[in-house]
Amino acid sequence: xxxxxxxxxxxxxxxxxxxxxxxxxxxxxxxxxxxxxxxxxxxxxxxxxxxxxxxxxxxxxxxxxxxxxxxxxxxxxxxxxxxxxxxxxxxxxxxxxxxxxxxxxxxxxxxxxxxxxxxxxxxxxxxxxxxxxxxxxxxxxxxxxxxxxxxxxxxxxxxxxxxxxxxxxxxxxxxxxxxxxxxxxxxxxxxxxxxxxxxxxxxxxxxxxxxxxxxxxxxxxxxxxxxxxxxxxxxxxxxxxxxxxxxxxxxxxxxxxxxxxxxxxxxxxxxxxxxxxxxxxxxxxxxxxxxxxxxxxxxxxxxxxxxxxxxxxxxxxxxxxxxxxxxxxxxxxxxxxxxxxxxxxxxxxxxxxxxxxxxxxxxxxxxxxxxxxxxxxxxxxxxxxxxxxxxxxxxxxxxxxxxxxxxxxxxxxxxxxxxxxxxxxxxxxxxxxxxxxxxxxxxxxxxxxxxxxxxxxxxxxxxxxxxxxxxxxxxxxxxxxxxxxxxxxxxxxxxxxxxxxxxxxxxxxxxxxxxxxxxxxxxxxxxxxxxxxxxxxxxxxxxxxxxxxxxxxxxxxxxx
Numbered sequence: 001x002x003x004x005x006x007x008x009x010x011x012x013x014x015x016x017x018x019x020x021x022x023x024x025x026x027x028x029x030x031x032x033x034x035x036x037x038x039x040x041x042x043x044x045x046x047x048x049x050x051x052x053x054x055x056x057x058x059x060x061x062x063x064x065x066x067x068x069x070x071x072x073x074x075x076x077x078x079x080x081x082x083x084x085x086x087x088x089x090x091x092x093x094x095x096x097x098x099x100x101x102x103x104x105x106x107x108x109x110x111x112x113x114x115x116x117x118x119x120x121x122x123x124x125x126x127x128x129x130x131x132x133x134x135x136x137x138x139x140x141x142x143x144x145x146x147x148x149x150x151x152x153x154x155x156x157x158x159x160x161x162x163x164x165x166x167x168x169x170x171x172x173x174x175x176x177x178x179x180x181x182x183x184x185x186x187x188x189x190x191x192x193x194x195x196x197x198x199x200x201x202x203x204x205x206x207x208x209x210x211x212x213x214x215x216x217x218x219x220x221x222x223x224x225x226x227x228x229x230x231x232x233x234x235x236x237x238x239x240x241x242x243x244x245x246x247x248x249x250x251x252x253x254x255x256x257x258x259x260x261x262x263x264x265x266x267x268x269x270x271x272x273x274x275x276x277x278x279x280x281x282x283x284x285x286x287x288x289x290x291x292x293x294x295x296x297x298x299x300x301x302x303x304x305x306x307x308x309x310x311x312x313x314x315x316x317x318x319x320x321x322x323x324x325x326x327x328x329x330x331x332x333x334x335x336x337x338x339x340x341x342x343x344x345x346x347x348x349x350x351x352x353x354x355x356x357x358x359x360x361x362x363x364x365x366x367x368x369x370x371x372x373x374x375x376x377x378x379x380x381x382x383x384x385x386x387x388x389x390x391x392x393x394x395x396x397x398x399x400x401x402x403x404x405x406x407x408x409x410x411x412x413x414x415x416x417x418x419x420x421x422x423x424x425x426x427x428x429x430x431x432x433x434x435x436x437x438x439x440x441x442x443x444x445x446x447x448x449x450x451x452x453x454x455x456x457x458x459x460x461x462x463x464x465x466x467x468x469x470x471x472x473x474x475x476x477x478x479x480x481x482x483x484x485x486x487x488x489x490x491x492x493x494x495x496x497x498x499x500x501x502x503x504x505x506x507x508x509x510x511x512x513x514x515x516x517x518x519x520x521x522x523x524x525x526x527x528x529x530x531x532x533x534x535x536x537x538x539x540x541x542x543x544x545x546x547x548x549x550x551x552x553x554x555x556x557x558x559x560x
Contacts, residue, residue, distance in 0.1 A: 023052030024084075026112040026122040029091070035129040037168055038100035038237055042128060047091050048112060050084035057115045058082045060094060065106035065128070073101045073130070079110075100237040103132040103145060133172075133240060134232050135165040138256055147230055148245040150360070151192070152252035154219035160255035164200075164232075165208040172234045175200040177211045179244060181228030188309075190218035192226065192246065215255070221248050222309050223344075250304050250311065251346040253358035261291035264349050264359040274366045277401040278375050281333045281365070287349050289321040296352040297321050303333045306342040318352060338367060373402040374428065374460040376469035381456065388478040389447045393440060396458050396469065400428040400435040406462040412441045414456050417473070419443050449475050 027047040036042050050056050060080045065073045079094045094110075107127040114120035132144040143162070151158045166172050177197045184192040197211035226248065229241040253259070268284040275281060287297050297319050303312040313333040321327050335343070343365045350358035378397040386392055400406055410423040421441050428437050458469045 023050055024056060024058065024112060024114055024120050024122055025049045025051065026110070026124060028110060028124045028126060031126055031128060033128075035131050036098050037131045038098055038133050038240065039168060039170070040098055041095050042098050044079075044094040044110065044126075045091065046094060046110070047089060048082060048084055049089040050086060053086040055086055056084045056120070058084060058112050059115050060110070060112050062096070062111070063109045065108040067102065067104045067106050067130075069102070069104075071102040071104070073099050073106060075099065075108075082112075098128075098130065100133070100240050101130055102241050103130050105129050131167070132242070133166070133168040133237055135167045136230075136242065137163040137165075139258060144242060146243045146245075148247065149255040150247045150249055150252035151215050151217050151255065153190075153217045153221040153223075153248055153250055155252075156216045158215040158217060158252075158255055160213040160215070162211050162213075163208055164203075164211055166203040166205055168205060168237075170205060170236065172203045172236055173201065175203055175232065175234045177213075178231045178233070179213060179228060180231050180241075181226055181244075181246075184226065186222040186224065188220065188222065190221040192217050192221065192248070213255075215246065217248060220309065223250065223304070223306050224248055249346065249360075249362075251300055251302050251348045251360065253348065253350065253360050254355055257350075257356045257358040259357070259359040261289070261295075261357050262297070262349060262351070262359045263288035263290055264347065264361050266347060266361050266363060269345065269363055269365065271364050272366050273363075274368050275335055276368055276370060277335055277338050277373075278377075278399070279335050281335060281345065282330070283315075283333060283345070283347075284328070284330050285347065286326050286328050287319075287321060288326040289323055291357075292323050294320060294322045295357070297327070297349055298352040299329055300348045301331070301333065302346045303335065304344050304346060305338055306344055312336055312338060312343065335365075335367075343367060369401070369403045371403050372406065372463040372465050373400075374406060374408060374462055374467045375399045375401050376458055376460055376467050379456075379458055379469050379471040381471055381473050384472075385474040385476060386445050387476065388445055388449050390445050391442060392445060392473065393442045394456065394458075394471070395438060395440045396471075398428060398437045398439060398460055400430050403430060404463070405429050408437075409461045410439045411459040411461070412443075412456060413459070414454055414473075416454050417443070417449065417456075418446060419456065445473075445475060447478075449478050451476055451478050 025048075027049075029045040029047060031045075032043050033040075046060075048058065058081070059078070060082060061077050062075060062079055063077070064075055075096050075098070079096060080092065082090070082092060084090060105127060106129070107125060109123050109125050111121065111123045134144065135142060136144045136147065138147070138149075138160075147162075149158075149160055162177075164175070164177070176199050179194045179196060181192075181194075184194070193216040195214040195216075197213060200209050200211070203209060226246040228244050228246075230244040232240045232242070263286075265286045265288070266283075267286065268282060269275075281303065283301060287299070289295055289297070299315075299317050299319070301315040303314070304310070305312055312335060315331050315333055317329070317331070319327050319329070333345070345363040345365060347361045347363070348358065376396050376398060379394070380396075381392055381394045383390070383392070394412060396410075398408060398410065406428050407425045408428055409425050411421065413420045421443070423439065426437065429435055452475060454473045454475060455470050456473055458471065460467045
């Protein structure tokens with residue numbers, strides 16, 4: 001019986017607890033203003049209802065408002081203590097001062113709780129927008145929420161002028177603007193040096209002033225975006241921060257440059273056009289002068305390897321363009337031996353007398369690297385103008401612009417001059433740091449050569465493929481008839497800047513510095529395809545000839 005009475009008591013107590021937990025409700029009627037300046041008051045109109053029979057002592061609090069990036073506003077958490085009679089509904093007004101913080105959208109939670117019973121509680125989420133007390137404008141455009149500017153590497157006067165207006169309810173004194181960045185140095189220790197604006201002593205509500213930043217960017221600073229904040233501080237407002245990005249490029253218009261008077265239309269190449277390493281990029285563009293004055297347009301173009309932060313090729317020119325007129329620009333740029341790297345074409349056009357009138361375009365190029373390809377370039381003959389019988393030394397640069405290491409045989413030939421030379425096989429790696437070799441060859445101009453210009457053909461053979469280049473030799477002061485007689489076999493020289501090229505020849509090569517000299521053997525001449533005599537047959541003939549001579553000598557001595 002006692003156990004039964006005890007159980008009924010606990011059931012009654014539990015029912016009272018459940019009833020108590022649900023007898024307090026809160027309804028947020030309104031929040032004003034929905035967008036508030038730092039230092040201003042945020043107001044709440046709230047209904048509180050006690051559905052129970054007993055009176056309640058209520059504590060009303062708020063959490064610290066936060067934005068999506070977890071930026072927090074430190075507010076007074078306790079807003080009000082309130083009492084409610086049994087069955088009473090009451091409308092109350094709450095408020096707190098909004099502190100300075102990062103402008104944006106904030107949310108928080110408003111809570112009413114019974115002081116004597118923590119489970120008797122009701123909560124509501126609310127939100128508002130924190131405005132910037134300063135209106136920042138760049139060329140008349142509001143940048144109070146985010147600022148992004150381009151900077152040219154190697155330029156010491158990247159000047160940025162901003163207009164700042166006090167949008168707050170009261171005067172602002174000792175206003176300071178500071179660019180804050182965690183790192184202003186790239187991977188090569190190039191740096192950006194910032195000169196911040198001076199202090200503004202006083203700024204009345206609605207009053208504006210200009211602030212000037214200067215960015216000195218080291219030449220060769222990596223193409224990158226440096227992220228930080230523009231921090232604004234004053235005596236009245238401790239700190240407001242605006243996201244601030246510095247976009248460093250090898251070519252850029254000055255920060256704040258206007259492009260409304262200049263139109264730039266790139267006809268060719270298009271974004272993501274395909275090119276092969278070493279190929280020419282044909283650039284075609286139109287520049288329109290949309291202003292009211294004739295201007296001298298300066299054009300600067302740059303092919304840039306973004307991965308290695310190196311210039312590939314550049315071009316510049318100036319043309320006068322009348323008002324409301326358009327001029328066409330056409331020129332070529334060479335991709336050299338760039339492989340799989342990210343390559344951009346930067347094109348900048350600006351008024352040569354006012355570089356704040358400027359326009360910049362960027363074009364991404366896609367590179368298609370062939371499996372096998374050797375490029376022959378920088379072919380020279382010394383001297384290039386000769387007399388009959390003169391000695392000529394030729395050189396050329398072989399570059400592997402393919403995707404594989406190659407075993408290469410280099411040849412120099414001219415039917416008219418009787419030149420036919422071939423090197424032993426040597427390797428050229430595909431790695432961009434080790435992908436070229438310099439080759440040299442020499443020959444004597446036949447004494448009976450006629451005056452004229454003679455093509456010298458240079459050929460590289462590799463992986464079943466070949467590359468060909470032609471260079472010209474000028475012969476003067478002769479009068480004979482050119483013959484087709486082969487010259488004496490000459491030397492093919494292959495060299496590299498880092499180490500000499502090893503050969504598989506059983507001959508003893510002569511080393512001079514980083515150069516290997518490899519000369520044809522007598523057997524190699526008889527192994528020529530046009531004679532059709534293999535080396536093994538030639539050796540057998542020599543052995544038989546020696547045996548025949550020995551036999552003849554033995555017979556002579558015996559007969560005596």
